[in-house]
Amino acid sequence: MVGPSLLLVLLSSAPFNEPAARAWLESMRKDARRNMSVDPVDGAYFYKVTTELKAKRVLEIGTSTGYSSGWFALALKKTGGKLITLEIDPDRHAEALKNFEAMGVADIVDARLCNALVELPRLEGPFDIVFIDAWKPDYLKYYELTVNKVRPGGVILAHNTTNAAGPMRSFLERIQKDPAVRTEFLQESIQGLSISWKK
Ligand SMILES: C[S@@+](CC[C@H](N)C(=O)[O-])C[C@H]1O[C@@H](n2cnc3c(N)ncnc32)[C@H](O)[C@@H]1O
Incomplete structure (x- = not known):
């Protein structure tokens, strides 16, 4: 059994290897x-x-230490795409950078230490996918700042739509009424995920 520290040493300068990257992602579950x-x-x-x-450009709002980013990055290694991910907390951002190195995906992840509300207006689209998973009461703001930057056929995903529906009520109303998108919900996890397809 190889521990996380030894895995990091083994992986940090290694080229991307999907089984090893998946093993690292699994180790992050603890x-x-x-x-x-x-x-x-x-x-x-x-x-x-x-x-x-076949996404080429994915934007994530709320990196934390990079677990969800890791799933996007695994797929983007196949599609030839890149991920921009935004995190406001310096410690979590620093840990995410180490995880991206360990997974061998640092070359395709642009991890930014920033306030998303400041950074989003500066980002140029189009994106294939936007994933919202930061401060719940700000979901409507993140949505309004990104919806016009998602290409037709692309998608805006948002997390915790089941277990944190209260603080994001305005967002949930908007994505179900906005004629620019068609929204459905995935309730496989207890957190819940909204899926808004851009028309
Ligand atoms: C639920 S966690 C993200 C979890 C991550 N997506 C995952 O599944 O591994 C939310 C993160 O959003 C960050 N956050 C909150 N408000 C933010 C903002 N305005 N800009 C950037 N990051 C923010 C928090 O610091 C926290 O790390």
Whole structure:
């Protein structure tokens, strides 16, 4: 059994290797609660939708230590795409950078230490996928700052739509009424995920 520290040494300068990267991602599950990571079932959905859309540009709001980013990155290694991911907390951002190195995906992940509300207006689209997973009361702001930067056929995903519906009520109303998108919900995890397809 190889421990996480030895794995990091083995992987940090190694080229991308999918089984090893998946093993690292799995090792991150032990800190899932502390890092507020998505459930693996939602991560597997990110992998699937990124692959199916042949996504080249993915934007994530709320990196934490990079667990959900890792799922996108696994798929983007296949599609030849890149991930931009935004995190406001310096410690979690620093840990995410180490995880991206360990997974062999640092070359395709642009991890930015920033306030998303400041950074989003500066980002140019189009994106294939936007994933929202930061401060719940700000979901409507993140949505309004990104919806016009998603290409037709692309998708805006948002996490915790079941277990944190209260603080994001305005967002949930908007994505179900906005004629620019068609929204459905995935309730495989207890957190829940909204899926808004851009028309
Ligand atoms: C639920 S966690 C993200 C979990 C991550 N997506 C995963 O599944 O591994 C939310 C993160 O959003 C970050 N965050 C909150 N408000 C933010 C903002 N305005 N800009 C950037 N990051 C923010 C928090 O610091 C926290 O690390």
